[in-house]
Amino acid sequence: MHNNNNGYPSSARAWATVAILMVAYVLSFIDRQILNLLVGPIRRDLLISDTQMSLLMGLSFALFYTVCGIPLGRLADTRSRRGLIALGVLFWSAATAACGMARLYWQFLLCRIGVGVGEAALSPAAYSLIADSFPAERRATAISVYSMGVYLGSGLAFLLGGLVIKLASAQGDVLLPVLGEVRPWQLIFLALGAAGVLFSLLLLAVREPARRGVGAGVAVPLADVGRYIRANRRTVLCHNFGFAGLSFAGYGSAAWVPTFFIRTHGWDAGQVGIVYGGIVALFGCLGIVFGGRLADWMARHGRSDANMRVGLYAAIAAVPCVLSFPLVDSGVWAAVLMAPTVFCLSMPFGVAPAAIQEIMPNTMRGQASAIYLFVITLIGLGLGPTAVALVTDYGFGDDQALRYSLLLVSALAVFSSILLLAQGLKPYRESVVRLQQWAAEPA
Numbered sequence: 412m413h414n415n416n417n418g419y420p421s422s423a424r425a426w427a428t429v430a431i432l433m434v435a436y437v438l439s440f441i442d443r444q445i446l447n448l449l450v451g452p453i454r455r456d457l458l459i460s461d462t463q464m465s466l467l468m469g470l471s472f473a474l475f476y477t478v479c480g481i482p483l484g485r486l487a488d489t490r491s492r493r494g495l496i497a498l499g500v501l502f503w504s505a506a507t508a509a510c511g512m513a514r515l516y517w518q519f520l521l522c523r524i525g526v527g528v529g530e531a532a533l534s535p536a537a538y539s540l541i542a543d544s545f546p547a548e549r550r551a552t553a554i555s556v557y558s559m560g561v562y563l564g565s566g567l568a569f570l571l572g573g574l575v576i577k578l579a580s581a582q583g584d585v586l587l588p589v590l591g592e593v594r595p596w597q598l599i600f601l602a603l604g605a606a607g608v609l610f611s612l613l614l615l616a617v618r619e620p621a622r623r624g625v626g627a628g629v630a631v632p633l634a635d636v637g638r639y640i641r642a643n644r645r646t647v648l649c650h651n652f653g654f655a656g657l658s659f660a661g662y663g664s665a666a667w668v669p670t671f672f673i674r675t676h677g678w679d680a681g682q683v684g685i686v687y688g689g690i691v692a693l694f695g696c697l698g699i700v701f702g703g704r705l706a707d708w709m710a711r712h713g714r715s716d717a718n719m720r721v722g723l724y725a726a727i728a729a730v731p732c733v734l735s736f737p738l739v740d741s742g743v744w745a746a747v748l749m750a751p752t753v754f755c756l757s758m759p760f761g762v763a764p765a766a767i768q769e770i771m772p773n774t775m776r777g778q779a780s781a782i783y784l785f786v787i788t789l790i791g792l793g794l795g796p797t798a799v800a801l802v803t804d805y806g807f808g809d810d811q812a813l814r815y816s817l818l819l820v821s822a823l824a825v826f827s828s829i830l831l832l833a834q835g836l837k838p839y840r841e842s843v844v845r846l847q848q849w850a851a852e853p854a
Contacts (some may be wrong), residue, residue: 440564508604555761562695574683649835
């Protein structure tokens with residue numbers, strides 16, 4: 412498949428860019444999710460509670476990730492996107508390494524905030540780079556391949572976490588030059604930080620593609636961005652909050668499914684890391700790429716709302732999955748049902764950002780992507796894990812009721828997504844037409 416010199420980079424160069432950006436995303440998700448399996452040792456060494464731990468896992472990271480995303484998205488619309496990503500990778504890698512040297516809770520909290528700030532530079536710039544590297548009918552697949560990083564990174568975080576727990580019980584503390592004695596969990600953060608710094612050199616291989624589309628490369632006043640988004644507000648609201656419901660179900664369950672297998676089915680953490688990590692890596696990647704391919708196929712067959720429609724189909728397909736996996740009595744069957752659950756909940760997350768690229772002028776893509784990431788990360792990662800914990804602690808008042816909390820929270824979130832995404836199809840088609848008219852108007 413060659414691009415017929417229509418100004419886009421060659422297929423080989425375009426896919427090489429996607430591959431390098433995907434590795435950056437994998438690294439960012441390992442750094443983000445590794446905490447979910449290291450709860451025990453970190454709580455023991457820092458002498459902290461579950462609630463304090465959940466702030467490290469979710470809110471401290473999500474709050475700063477989302478707030479910094481919007482100014483960084485604005486930079487992605489006008490400055491070197493490659494340079495922005497390289498600085499982000501160096502910053503979050505340094506912060507990850509610093510997590511490994513934290514001795515007190517507040518130091519760890521500050522380092523997690525640093526990880527969130529650095530990672531905020533990646534996705535708005537990456538979406539914009541990919542959108543300028545591929546023609547519209549191949550964009551959803553390309554962004555879905557980049558977004559596989561979410562599932563590869565999360566899966567690897569669980570697998571690594573499982574191995575660390577096994578290693579820690581066998582090995583004990585490690586003696587390092589300069590730093591002295593470190594715990595196995597601290598060693599993981601130091602190693603991940605070093606890996607990120609080395610990886611940033613790979614970004615030199617990425618070439619900035621020409622910005623294309625309406626008004627490319629010109630800084631648009633914020634008031635104009637606001638006005639354009641307001642003109643499309645029904646689309647943007649249904650899109651952002653519709654996909655946020657699926658993100659809420661996804662992050663809420665990802666944070667607690669390891670604990671669910673430990674509490675409800677009596678598995679050990681190493682076993683959960685390997686089984687659940689494998690399921691997330693395999694079925695998450697299959698789901699997200701299938702969603703992108705399906706959307707591109709539907710777009711070629713004349714569906715201008717293909718990206719939104721795939722999100723709706725995925726939400727409907729997820730309903731029987733989220734209702735069944737928490738309730739079965741066998742751990743093996745719960746794991747088997749986890750596979751279609753992860754597949755359905757991952758399908759929308761390549762098409763959701765691709766949908767934004769289709770309704771926004773080039774000069775506003777980074778900012779509109781940052782707003783989308785703000786909504787789905789704050790609702791999904793910021794609130795999802797905590798919502799499940801609150802229902803367990805205050806709704807049921809029983810640690811063993813975690814399976815019912817997972818069921819209730821996921822089902823409510825998925826049903827709300829179905830309503831919002833169905834409502835958003837018609838406004839989305841109108842927004843696609845509005846962009847074409849906007850492009851045709853003389854400046």
